Amino acid sequence: MAEYTPGQKVAIARHAGRPGTADYISALFTGFFAQKGDRQCREDPAILGGVALYKGRPVTVLGHRKGKDLQENMTYNFGMPGPEGYRKAQRLMRQAEKFRRPVITFVDTPGAYPGLEAEARGQGEAIASTLAMMSGLDVPVVTIVIGEGGSGGALALAVANRVLMLEHAVYSVLSPEGFASILWKDSGKADQAAEVMKLTAQDLVALGAADEVIPEPPGGAHENPQAVFVAVDRALSRALDRVVREGDFAQKRYEKFRGMGSLYTGRDKS
Amino acid sequence: MIDSFRQRRERMIQLKARREGKESDVPRKHIGKAVFGKCPDCGAMVPKTELARTLYVCPKCGYHHPVGAYLRLSMLLDSKSFRELDEKLSAPNALKFPGYDDKLQAARKSTGLTEGVVTARGKLDGRMAVFAVMDSRFLMGSMGVAVGEKVTRAVEYADRAKLPLIIFTASGGARMQEGILSLMQMAKTSAALARFSRNGGLYISVFTHPTTGGVTASFASLGDVTLAEPGALIGFAGPRVIEQTIGQTLPEGFQRSEYLEEHGFVDQIVPRGQMRETLSLLLQLHEKRGGEEHG
DSSP states (O other): OOOOOHHHHHHHHTOTTSOOHHHHHHHHOEEEEEOOOOSSSOOOTTEEEEEEEETTEEEEEEEEOOOSSHHHHHHHGGGOOOHHHHHHHHHHHHHHHHTTOOEEEEEEESOSOOOHHHHHTTHHHHHHHHHHHHHTOSSOEEEEEEEEEEHHHHHTTOOOSEEEEETTOEEESSOHHHHHHHHHSOGGGHHHHHHHHTOBHHHHHHHTSOOEEEOOOTTOGGGOHHHHHHHHHHHHHHHHHHHHHHOOHHHHHHHHHHTOSOOBOSSSOO | OHHHHHHHHHHHHHHHHHHHHHTOSSOEEEETTEEEEEOTTTOOEEEHHHHHHTTSBOTTTOOBOOOOHHHHHHHHSOTTOOEEESTTOBOOOTTOOTTHHHHHHHHHHHHOOSSSEEEEEEEETTEEEEEEEEOTTTGGGOBOHHHHHHHHHHHHHHHHHTOOEEEEEEEOSBOGGGHHHHHHHHHHHHHHHHHHHHTTOOEEEEEEEEEOHHHHTTGGGOOSEEEEOTTOBBOSSOHHHHHHHHTSOOOTTTTBHHHHHHTTSOSEEOOHHHHHHHHHHHHHHTOOOTTOOOO
8 A cells, every 4th residue: 555645645635536524424324414504693514414314323414514626615615614613513413412313523624714704703612612512412423534634623523432534534733734834934834744743544543532544545535435435334333333332422532532642740750 | 837838838929920020021121220111012111010010011001911820820819828730740742743842841941830821729819719820921821731631630620629710811722742632632621621510610711812722712712701801812713814814904903802702702801900809709609608599
């Protein structure tokens, strides 16, 4: 299998032909009923979500939606949700808990939208309250990072019992461009940033921030979407079974995120 | 014996607060024998002794200078009640990020802090509470694993001890050098606060200048009561990023405390001089009265 540099993986993860949330929903689920709107202000098409059947059982499924061309991307805001998107996600997840169905999320966003209106309507609060709400959900939650997972806007849909990542997906504290811009005042150094950021699926598993890598066909998911759907289906079904078997969903999820990052307590000799 | 411990702790916080006052970010100017601080907002030259009296608020225009964590605590806590929590806690350079260890060492040396937040237990106007105070001098108050852990432990401490929790935020967001692990601190702190909230704990969040990024998008925005110092920059995305994204200049006052209050994200803006009495009132209003219920 070809080895890719982190910079190349970022390019694959963002490839226009890469399957997105809508593709996974139509390939893996039946009877999808899309639910729109945050019931406060508007519908945010950058997050697609609703109820569907997975292997014959109802689930709540949602994820960031990117477009395949410029026209679609304008409609979906390049997969960058505003606060309304996160508030819709909260509404859907609360319903999942009410009706006792698992939550499955697909992560594929450069980040939450950094815009004037998004700030005016509380982008920070929307993400924060989604994190808090999702952490306490008393149903199984499985997340699959299918493309790029950028910053808090990605994490807000990823407080899951199991976090799976496609082989060439990336997930990071900020986009490599933003990272380079903050640290080196030069967004052109994105490739260099990708090298040091440890943002590949393999890095994340090593750091304990993701649980499992789902293999992709040679060249990446866009080369053979059917093969990817089969691999994701298999991994998702296994992850869901495992979470259901373990039970105690909220507590297990709490412990998982509680343990993120190792520490010196000042008592160890180091 | 206990008293001498208390006195020593008290001397420590006073010493650290005084050092922070002396070395605060207020631009200094010596005129004759006196030291003056220059207000970055209105340009007024104010003697440092007067600034200390006004709690580092410009007497001419009301600009709130950023203050260090210990100095902030010394403005709030009753004397002899300070006990720091997890003082020595720090995190390794998990990503082996080039130059990060040196950067941390330099920040420790210049600030006297171990990390970007100080957590403590103490009394405010006679009422015990748990405090977490961020310090923007320490790598922009960015949140890495250690900051996330100290905040989480403060939440858990408050939960166990059934004490109110007060957090003063000041942060540029997630700490880039700790990568994805920094991002995960947003989930960790938010999960702990969700639990604290379900258990009936009171959390008062106070935004100070500046609070942006991952801290705004996690624990800073989850208060039962949310306060802000006047004029603080508060947002998820920074103004520069927004301007680049939308290709236009932002309106005057955008993302300032007053703007957030107007848009419904802050209960009240509280000037520094009134912060202590406001917090005292809030603690009193939320005091649990043993078994007594409203009939």
